[in-house]
Amino acid sequence: MENFKKxxxxxxxxxxxxxxxxxxxxxxxxWNQIVPINYEDFMKAFExxxxxxxxxxxxxxxxxxxxxxxxxxxxxxxxKNGNVMRxxxxxxxxxxxxxxxxxxxxxxxxxxxxxxxIGVTLxxxxxxxxxx
Numbered sequence: 039m040e041n042f043k044k045x046x047x048x049x050x051x052x053x054x055x056x057x058x059x060x061x062x063x064x065x066x067x068x069w070n071q072i073v074p075i076n077y078e079d080f081m082k083a084f085e086x087x088x089x090x091x092x093x094x095x096x097x098x099x100x101x102x103x104x105x106x107x108x109x110x111x112x113x114x115x116x117x118k119n120g121n122v123m124r125x126x127x128x129x130x131x132x133x134x135x136x137x138x139x140x141x142x143x144x145x146x147x148x149x150x151x152x153x154x155x156i157g158v159t160l161x162x163x164x165x166x167x168x169x170x
Contacts, residue, residue, distance in 0.1 A: 047088050054084045069104050072139050083109045095120050101163040105135050112163060125163070 057063040058077050066080055083102040090100040097120055103110045113126045125132045 050088055051081075051085060055081060072137055073104060073106060073108060075108050079108055083111065086111055093120075101125070103132070103135075103163045104137065106137060 069075055087100055087102050090098055093099050099114050101112045103112045110127055115123045117123050
């Protein structure tokens with residue numbers, strides 16, 4: 039990793055680390071409403087994410103995804119034009135996960151259960167260019 043990229047990598051990780059420590063990471067706070075995720079797992083996932091050199095066009099090849107067990111590391115497969123063809127986890131296609139998410143007016147599918155949660159299949163992912 040050249041020096042500039044190495045410095046940028048550590049700068050991004052320090053921003054993530056600071057937001058996690060201060061509790062100001064919107065993504066972690068929202069994801070924790072759905073599935074409990076601890077600081078260490080989130081930080082390890084971001085380290086893996088930021089190591090992504092990208093493809094020959096500079097597009098991300100890695101994403102982290104919310105799963106019922108915490109965080110999944112997902113690879114992105116693109117066609118020759120750079121369009122996302124599919125997501126894979128350990129070379130198996132990944133199409134999202136069924137999650138019970140908190141019901142809110144911002145995420146209204148027209149029904150609610152007694153716990154204030156709804157069950158939906160989602161693909162909730164981040165790449166290294168997303169803000170946390």
